[in-house]
Amino acid sequence: VAECWIAKVYVDKAVYHFDKPFSYFVPQEMAKTLKRGCRVVVPFGNGNRRRQGIVVEVVQQEQPEKQLKPVFLQIDREPVFSEEMFRIAHFMVVNTFCTYYDAVKTILPGGIQMMVSQSYTLTRQYTEEELGDFSYEQRNLIRFLQQAKSQKELDLYLLENKAAKKQQVVDSLITMGVIAVTDQMKQKVSDKTVSLYRLTETYLSGELDLKFTPKQREVVEFLEQVVTATPKEVAYFCAVGESVGKTLLKKGVLEVVTKEVYRIPDAEKKFEERLDEMILSKEQNRVYEEIVHLLDQHTAQVGLLYGVTGSGKTQVFIKLIERVIQNGQQAFMLVPEISLTPQMVERFKSLFGDSVAVMHSSLSLGERLDEFKRIRDGKASIVVGTRSAIFAPFENIGLIIMDEEGESSYKSDSSPRYHAREIAKFRCVEHNAVLLLASATPSIESWYKAQKGVYHLFTLRERYANARLPEVYLVDLKAEEKSGNRSSISQMLQKEIQKNLDQKEQTILLMNRRGYHTAAQCMECGEVMKCPHCDAALTYHRDNGYMMCHYCGYAVLKPSVCPNCSSGHIRLSGMGTQKIEDELRMLYPAARVLRMDADTTYSRYAYTEKFDAFRKGEYDILIGTQMIAKGLDFPNVTLVGVLNADSGLYAPDFRGVEREFSLITQVVGRSGRAEKLGRAYIQTYVPENPVIQFAAKQDFESFYEDEIVCRKALLYPPFCDMCMICFSGLNVDRVHVAAQCFTSILKQQGKLSEEKISFQAMGPVKAAMYKMNGKFRERIMIKCKFNGSFKRYLKHCLEISSKEKAFHSVSVTVDINGDANG
DNA sequence: AGCACGCCGACT
DNA sequence: GTCGGCGTGCTC
Numbered sequence A: 001v002a003e004c005w006i007a008k009v010y011v012d013k014a015v016y017h018f019d020k021p022f023s024y025f026v027p028q029e030m031a032k033t034l035k036r037g038c039r040v041v042v043p044f045g046n047g048n049r050r051r052q053g054i055v056v057e058v059v060q061q062e063q064p065e066k067q068l069k070p071v072f073l074q075i076d077r078e079p080v081f082s083e084e085m086f087r088i089a090h091f092m093v094v095n096t097f098c099t100y101y102d103a104v105k106t107i108l109p110g111g112i113q114m115m116v117s118q119s120y121t122l123t124r125q126y127t128e129e130e131l132g133d134f135s136y137e138q139r140n141l142i143r144f145l146q147q148a149k150s151q152k153e154l155d156l157y158l159l160e161n162k163a164a165k166k167q168q169v170v171d172s173l174i175t176m177g178v179i180a181v182t183d184q185m186k187q188k189v190s191d192k193t194v195s196l197y198r199l200t201e202t203y204l205s206g207e208l209d210l211k212f213t214p215k216q217r218e219v220v221e222f223l224e225q226v227v228t229a230t231p232k233e234v235a236y237f238c239a240v241g242e243s244v245g246k247t248l249l250k251k252g253v254l255e256v257v258t259k260e261v262y263r264i265p266d267a268e269k270k271f272e273e274r275l276d277e278m279i280l281s282k283e284q285n286r287v288y289e290e291i292v293h294l295l296d297q298h299t300a301q302v303g304l305l306y307g308v309t310g311s312g313k314t315q316v317f318i319k320l321i322e323r324v325i326q327n328g329q330q331a332f333m334l335v336p337e338i339s340l341t342p343q344m345v346e347r348f349k350s351l352f353g354d355s356v357a358v359m360h361s362s363l364s365l366g367e368r369l370d371e372f373k374r375i376r377d378g379k380a381s382i383v384v385g386t387r388s389a390i391f392a393p394f395e396n397i398g399l400i401i402m403d404e405e406g407e408s409s410y411k412s413d414s415s416p417r418y419h420a421r422e423i424a425k426f427r428c429v430e431h432n433a434v435l436l437l438a439s440a441t442p443s444i445e446s447w448y449k450a451q452k453g454v455y456h457l458f459t460l461r462e463r464y465a466n467a468r469l470p471e472v473y474l475v476d477l478k479a480e481e482k483s484g485n486r487s488s489i490s491q492m493l494q495k496e497i498q499k500n501l502d503q504k505e506q507t508i509l510l511m512n513r514r515g516y517h518t519a520a521q522c523m524e525c526g527e528v529m530k531c532p533h534c535d536a537a538l539t540y541h542r543d544n545g546y547m548m549c550h551y552c553g554y555a556v557l558k559p560s561v562c563p564n565c566s567s568g569h570i571r572l573s574g575m576g577t578q579k580i581e582d583e584l585r586m587l588y589p590a591a592r593v594l595r596m597d598a599d600t601t602y603s604r605y606a607y608t609e610k611f612d613a614f615r616k617g618e619y620d621i622l623i624g625t626q627m628i629a630k631g632l633d634f635p636n637v638t639l640v641g642v643l644n645a646d647s648g649l650y651a652p653d654f655r656g657v658e659r660e661f662s663l664i665t666q667v668v669g670r671s672g673r674a675e676k677l678g679r680a681y682i683q684t685y686v687p688e689n690p691v692i693q694f695a696a697k698q699d700f701e702s703f704y705e706d707e708i709v710c711r712k713a714l715l716y717p718p719f720c721d722m723c724m725i726c727f728s729g730l731n732v733d734r735v736h737v738a739a740q741c742f743t744s745i746l747k748q749q750g751k752l753s754e755e756k757i758s759f760q761a762m763g764p765v766k767a768a769m770y771k772m773n774g775k776f777r778e779r780i781m782i783k784c785k786f787n788g789s790f791k792r793y794l795k796h797c798l799e800i801s802s803k804e805k806a807f808h809s810v811s812v813t814v815d816i817n818g819d820a821n822g
Numbered sequence B: 001a002g003c004a005c006g007c008c009g010a011c012t
Numbered sequence C: 001g002t003c004g005g006c007g008t009g010c011t012c
Helices: A083-096 A100-107 A136-147 A151-160 A166-175 A214-226 A231-237 A242-251 A282-296 A313-326 A338-355 A365-376 A387-391 A420-431 A444-451 A477-482 A491-502 A577-587 A606-615 A656-668 A690-696 A700-714 A732-752 A788-803
Strands: A003-011 A022-025 A039-044 A049-062 A114-122 A179-187 A193-199 A254-260 A301-307 A330-334 A356-359 A382-385 A397-403 A434-439 A456-460 A471-476 A506-510 A519-522 A539-541 A546-548 A555-557 A570-573 A593-596 A621-624 A637-642 A679-684 A721-729 A759-772 A775-784 A811-816
Touching: A003 A039, A003 A100, A022 A039, A049 A100, A083 A100, A083 A420, A083 A788, A083 A811, A100 A387, A114 A136, A136 A166, A166 A179, A193 A214, A193 A231, A214 A231, A214 A242, A231 A242, A242 A254, A282 A301, A282 A313, A282 A434, A282 A456, A301 A313, A301 A420, A301 A444, A313 A330, A313 A338, A313 A397, A313 A434, A330 A387, A330 A420, A338 A356, A338 A382, A338 A606, A356 A365, A382 A387, A387 A420, A397 A420, A420 A434, A444 A456, A444 A700, A471 A477, A471 A491, A471 A690, A477 A679, A491 A506, A491 A577, A491 A637, A491 A679, A506 A656, A577 A593, A577 A621, A593 A606, A637 A656, A656 A679, A656 A690, A656 A700, A679 A690, A690 A700, A721 A732, A721 A759, A732 A759, A732 A775, A732 A788, A788 A811
Parallel strands: A301 A434, A301 A456, A330 A382, A330 A397, A356 A382, A397 A434, A471 A679, A506 A621, A506 A637, A593 A621, A637 A679
Antiparallel strands: A003 A022, A003 A049, A039 A049, A114 A179, A193 A254, A519 A570, A539 A546, A546 A555, A721 A775, A721 A811, A759 A775
16 A cells, blocks of 8 residues: 655634644655644645645555645744644643634744745747637736736736636646746745835826825825835824825835834943842842742742832842843743833843843844744843743743733733733743742732732832832812813922923823824714714824824814714814823923824834933923833933823723723832932822722722722622623624524533533623724623633534634634723 | 635626 | 626635
8 A cells, every 4th residue: 555644734724613734745855854843835725725834743644545735835944833832832722712823823933924925927928829729818817927027916917807717717827837836935024124105206207197086195295295104104194094005106106115223132231230239128139039939949830029119120030030040041021011121121131141032023023033043042041022922932941020910911912812921821830930920010810819829929018229109199180170270281280390390300191092182072963073983982183183093093184064064163172192292382382292102103113212212301291191101210200190090990891990000000100219209190080089099009909909809799800710702793783693693502502511611601792892993893701710621612612603604704702811802 | 714616687 | 698796615
């Protein structure tokens, strides 16, 4: 019997119920090198479209009667996916209900992920006479290929001629030997450069005689002013989609120029710190010794380090990491937001030199690949980074530190919806390592586990270097309104800002809303301007003059009359960061004001540049959204103002209150470090609200005591797990039917199951924002114990449903213990 | 997710 | 008659 090599491959973009290893024939030339852990390109489906996949097994067996398709291409000469990665992938598949290859893509760094494309060329030129022998469609395609310049044009041609039964025509010509196919692997994006749009010479010289749509006109005029801008900036300032730029690119009006960007890691040395000179305070040293004791046991354990803002947690981290690498082990230093990495990286680099690697999503793909290789080859032993850094390919992990562990950014909000904390725990078990969670405002769940003794608790109660906690004042906005103050900055805060300006000290103001006005309403008929694609009010942006939707990016010019009743009485109300910026300029014309929000920080380096400038004292006042609130050290800031402390208190999900407490506590903690005493003013309509009160006192423990009672009474985590199943689609009825259908599958399968599964399903109900980005969303909320039997049961239900017709054109997502958004 | 197959209505 | 719209089923 003839024997042959067979590769078992998980392929990309698999449907949920069809996500299993597929068998492929291994061609002779790959038989020696193709191994488990190599990625391949295989033909898949009816049209034999190329798809990436990962080899999980290569076996020798007898030729099956059914002819197998061959592996088309071996991407990696050697396995890139380690055994631990396979275990992590499996863990993610089981716990987040993603497909196998989704997990693979998440674990490998972006830079390693190539795109596969095929390019077609004619084997020779044909005359018009010869073309008579071909069918109409074949003729068209050959004619096109004779004059086409690029592969891109061909893709467009095929796309626009759907009627051409594209693959068939192409395939027939390949069989006839008229077209030659070459496969190309190309890197998704070029390294270390950013793309900018610029008007072309041909356009500027007036050679092109084109008519523009209003949106295109807008883009062209914008670029005439600013010369170059990133595609994202163009889209924002012209209030158009990114497709408009692409169209103009095709027309030859725009061109892409690439600009070199600096590499992050080699920024100038700003820290003159040395390891041997770093002295811990008595309290820091106590905590350090306690954690070292934990490390010395070399078993998987979790510690929770609770330290008030400014208690010098980072010094403890550094000392711990120093010890871990001295032992020949590796360590992680995870931070919640990209904006926090530069400061941390610079500090770590100055202390530990080249053994520090950086990993976060806004590195270029090439940089990510470089760092990945450095880690894999043992050249780096410390990783500083955000969520995705947890997958760094270390082989002997000693310690994983997660700073601000309660931050929601540690949880991925797109598939696979993993939580970095859970991956960290998994890896700690693999390596017998310690996971150290740290925060001034731990998550309720973690604190609960610490209370129960599941986590080891360590506490830092004193601020470093005898700095005192800021003096905090609550400002009652009701009283402020009665006294006739129309500004969004209270009288008291205004005076304090002035005082700070006089003393040449800096001020931070937190305003958790971007835009200028947050609502527009007609005073005659009451019509509120809403987004046509979302259940959301439009926000007025003065930067570009448009009313914008913050959920889908929709934008319209601000109308002068009501679109409903044509009255001219449109009232703009509600404050955003742009409005505050304006007010500050009016109140303090001489002050240098820096605004930071999603609209001003498009570029990868905008954060660093702006934070650096502020730290250097180039600005007096920093106004921004939550991105300015967390973890950064500004020694000269002595005043913090929270302009709308109430905004998060009434959020529809159970973690809203916790988030608000954390935000206020953290931003208040920015004020007054080192020798200077800080002040903080919290503006609120409900000064009596306990959450605000606790945050003002920086009193996490009392807040916890209060909150845990609610969680228990209403049965929320940590007393159960929350499993959110979301259905979304363009068609209202289909989404509803699918959600109903899933509910009955849940019930039915629950009865059939042999295992005992107890859970409480609620819904389906419409999502808090029912319509978003044109899609309708319904959800089922399940309170459960997320254990093995529940996971198996839910997976089973998902598999059944993905086969059902009712779920066509409705997408189903599962989110465990998430924030109930998305 | 795509893609092909196949069944039915509109139009040359 | 035939083109092409859309519902349905399959993917080693």
